[in-house]
Structure formats: C-alpha cells, structure tokens
Amino acid sequence: MRRREFIKAIASSAFVWPLTARAQQGDRMRRIGVLSSLAADDSTGKARIAAFLQEFQQLGWTDNQNVRVDIRWSASRADDIRKFAAELVASSPDVIFAAGGSSVVGPLLQATRTVPIVFATATDPVGAGFVDSLARPGGNATGFMADEYSIGGKWLEVLKQIAPAATRVAVLRNPGVLSGPAQFGVIQAAAPSFKMEVTPLNMRNAADIERDVATFARPRTSGGLIVTASGLATLYRDLIVALAARHKLPAVYPERNFAAAGGLISYGPDLVDQHRRAAGYVDRILKGEKPGDLPVQAPTKYELVINLKTAKALGLTVPPPLLGSANEVIE
DSSP, X not given: OOHHHHHHHHHTSOSBOOTTOOOOTTOOOEEEEEEESSOTTOHHHHHHHHHHHHHHHHTTOOBTTTEEEEEEEOTTOHHHHHHHHHHHHHTOOSEEEEESSXXXXXXXXXXXXXXXXXXXXXXXXXXXXSOSOSSOOOSSEEEEEOOOTTHHHHHHHHHHHHOTTOOEEXXXXXXXSTHHHXXXXXXXXXXXGGTOEEEEEEOSSHHHHHHHHHHHHTTOSSEEEEEOOOHHHHHTHHHHHHHHHHTTOOEEESSHHHHHTTOSEEEEEOHHHHHHHHHHHHHXXXXXXXXXXXXXXXXXXXXXXXXXXXXXXXXXXXXXXXXHTOSEEEO
C-alpha cells in the first residue's frame, strides 16, 4: 500500500482498533496503547499516528494477527489525558506510546512505573524527571526529544531576518508544560541582541488567545509573533494563523503544519519523522529490550518552511539567504 493511501485509510478510521481481535494460532497477541495529545480529527495528529503505524507494520506487526493497538485522543484536555492514561494502564498493554510531549508523558508516568513507555516529542525529559539521563534513561520510559530550549533563539533570529523592522515580539506559550516558560526564557535572554522587546502570552483557550493577540497588536507598531511548541498550539493552529493574518503580524511557528495552514514561516524538527522512529523503539521493547537501556534520541531532521503567499500578503520580501536555506517553499 502506498503511503498516501495508507494515511487516507487511517484518517478515515476511528483510530481505535478492535478490542476483540485474536492472535493467530501459536502467537500471543501483543497490546499497544497510544495516547495522543491531539484531537482525533486533527490532520497533524492523523499524519503522525499514520507514520507510526506504517513503520510499525513494516517491522512485522499486523493488525488482528499479532498486535492490537488502542488509540486515545485527548485534544490536550488535562482531565482526558489523566483519564485515558489510567484506562490504558489498566488494560495491561505491553507498551504505551506517548504521542505527545510532556503533557502526555507526565500523567502516564504518574499512572505507571512498570509498563514501558515510548515518547515521541518530549522536551527536556531529564529536567522533567521522565528519565535519569539521555544515555541511560533508567526507569520505564524512553524515546525521542522534540527539540532543545535553545531553538527559541533561532526562532527570534528567523523572525528578525524575515521582518527586520520588528521591534516587539509576543511569545505565545503554554504555561502548563515545562517547555513553555523555558523556551520563553531563552527568547527573552536573546532579545537584547536583536533589539527586541518581548511580551509573554499564555495559551489557555481560544478566547484568551484571541484577546491577548489583539491586545498585543493594538499599538500598530512593528511587532511579530513567535509560537512555541505544544499540543495546545497545534490544537489552536488555525486560529493562531488566522489571528496573525488579521493583525498583520509576521509570525514564526515551531512546525511545518503551521506554514502549510497559511502561517508565514516555521522552523523545527520533523515530528512526523519522530513518530516514525518511535515505532522502532516499540518494536525493540516488544522483542525483549528494556526502555531504561535505550538512549533518548534527539531529532535528526529539522525543517525551515516559508509561505511566500503569506509573506506577500504581509508586504514582506524574504531575503535570499533565508530563502536559499529553506527546506520547502509554499507558493
């Protein structure tokens, strides 16, 4: 099956595989729990889970034959994350795949310290207490990092390159996860060297985001927007992109899907690739390896994506060096 057809098939399903599947004679059915920080109808979430399942299938795990995958979508709702974490642990899975960052990994580790957990996009897993060290995680969790906090400085640099007249920047962050304040701190520390004034905006719900972005944009002086990575940012992606366009704010985003949705520019790790790589760790654990012995890995692919149509609408000219370093240009 071709990749596009596979993703289409996954996207049209309910993403919860049958609970009554039986293993082939002589084989034990393995059980995988998946907890996503995104919503079931979110295109980004569908693409990430499809990549995981496709790679998992390539490694020899077949639905209804030797594995059953139970997927839960939390839409970044804290109550649902805790509830689904408890439900998945209670189902006695062989491995749980945390398809999200700290907001998902933390509650899963609160629910179990024995069931193996593989995460795909955790930021600073050592600082968050998820693992003892990157090289030797110890406990029952391991996986793949989303990015380093230092990426915040790169976002600010990219913003200044594409919008050199900007003197103010609002940083839209999720204060409920470790990475939100930490990435803001990096941006704040780097701001003086770019002669920028930094304002934090906390993401909690759509109404707060709309109000705070409008308030920041009201002075009509040269301002810009940086959106830090989180499940909430992805959940409110279309709203944030629309607000940046409405208020004429040049904006830098953490993932390609924002630029694809009309955002100006994005820079960050390829998180679809992270989910694909995570399937390999789940496979290795199912074959007997311990999560505490598998090192936490950093991203290997970063993407700079520029939306030229949005740049034109904002009256911006993308400098040739920035354009030349882009991995993808959307026209």
